[in-house]
Amino acid sequence: MDARFTRMDHHDGISRYGASLIAAVARLAQVTMLIHDERQLALLPELPWVKINSPLSPLEPLVSRHVNKLGADLVFCPMQTMGSWGRKYPLVLTLHDLIYYEHPTPPGFLPVPVRVLWRLYHKAYWPQRFLLNRADTVATISHTTLGLMRQHRLTSRPIRIVGNAPQNDQAPRDSQLAPEKSLTYMGSFMPYKNVETLIHAMAELPDFTLNLLSRITPERRAELEALIPAGASVVFHNGVSDAQYSELLLRTTALVSLSKAEGYGLPLVEAMALGTPVVVADTPIFREVGGTAARYVPADSASGFAAAVRELAKPEAWAARSIASVAQAATFTWDDSAKELLAIAQQLRRQHGPDRP
Incomplete structure (x- = not known):
């Protein structure tokens, strides 16, 4: 399982998805992790691992030269970019969402050359088709994304849902205990996340505090601070630990998000698992994740x-x-x-016969 998208100090969405799925699969099958930096091991389960090149390396198209030697029954990558030239193993690639076709600004942590390629990549669908069609099976994390993939004919390969999920290591809060008057937002501050509307709304919620948990650049923080209404309480935490995040969720009135595009919305299900209600934008993906439990509102209201x-x-x-x-x-x-991932592996094993690794 490709763990090279694991962060080294704190999880982001892709990092947490990969690490959590690896841990779950390892309870059912033998797993070897592919990493590119031993610091990633701090956020990964204690399993066998092999160190190979970074997924951003110019050598990535030839990564199969190293992976072929492992004799894998299946290689799973939590992204769609893993090199496949000369591979001798079944491959599952993952597409989480189509956000960046509509909102093309790339994540700021990527190197400048990668950000340029990112923008060019999302100007048309054919590069995505090229990447996905290199796999034997394509995974995605939601029915919403699956529907969009089929709408845009992004792959001729079978598409299966290998979904996201919350961590299950804490009991939910007591629903009879009154929460504190606070709201919690966990997510980036990219424009499509629509944090601006959350801040504007605090003008009508003077007795509530809005906690913005994620790390933020000084420039973006200054932009958002300028929008805070007089008398409103908005706190920038600039990053929290997993323990701090859970502790806030166990106190707050609601987790909130007015994001206009998501592949899944993991913070929603993380909050709900602890018994914390969610107030979110009325979008198809939030409807899929939140079901009848969530409270939905127009994103720009x-x-x-x-x-x-x-x-x-x-x-x-x-x-x-x-x-x-x-x-x-x-x-x-x-x-x-x-x-589900093991079922995919078994199906591909049958299709390719016993002589294939």
């Missing part, structure tokens, strides 16, 4: 968002949403995702 928060602050409404949230989150598990 600051007043609609504020009204939903005030309604949720009523004790009876909050308790009902908290209970429903736990039930909805329980429909997503890493064990189910691991079993």
Whole structure:
């Protein structure tokens, strides 16, 4: 399993997805992790590993030269970019979302040459088709993304859902205990995340505090701070540990997001698993993840968002949403995702015969 997209100090979405899936699969099958830096091991389960080139290396197209030697029954990559030239093993590549076709600004942590290629890559669909069609099977994490992939005919390969899921190492909060008057946002500050509308809405929620948890550049923070209404309480945490994140979720009234595009929305299901209600934009992917437990509002409506928060602050409404949230989150598990990936491996093994590694 390709673990080279694991971060070295804290998880982002792709990093957490890969590490969690690796841990779940390892409970059912023998797993070897592919890494490119031993510092990644701090965020990965204790499993056998092999060090190869970085996925951003010019050598990536030839990475199969190293992987072929491992005799794998299946190689799974949590992205779609893994090199495949000369491979001798079944390969599953993953596409999480199509966000960057509509919102082409690349993540800021990428090197400048990669950001330039990123923009060019997302100007047309054919490069995506080229990458995905190199796989035997393509994985994605939601029915919403699967539908978009089929709409744009992104691959001729079978598409299977190997979904995201919350961590299950904490009990949910007591739905009868009143939460503090705070709101929690976990996510980046890229324009499509629409944090601006959350901040504008705080003008109508003077008794609430909005906690913005993720790391942020000084320039972006200054832009957002200029939008804070007079008298509003907005706190920039500039990064939190997993323990701090969970502790905040166990106190807050709701996790909130008015993001206009997501591949899944992992913070939603993480919050719901702890019994924390969510107030989110009314989008197909949030509907898929939040089910009937979430409270939905128009993405650009600051007043609609504020009204939903005030309604949720009523004790009876909050308790009902908290209970429903736990039930909805329980429909997503890493064990189910691991079993689906193993089913893919078994199917590909049968298709390619016993002589293929």
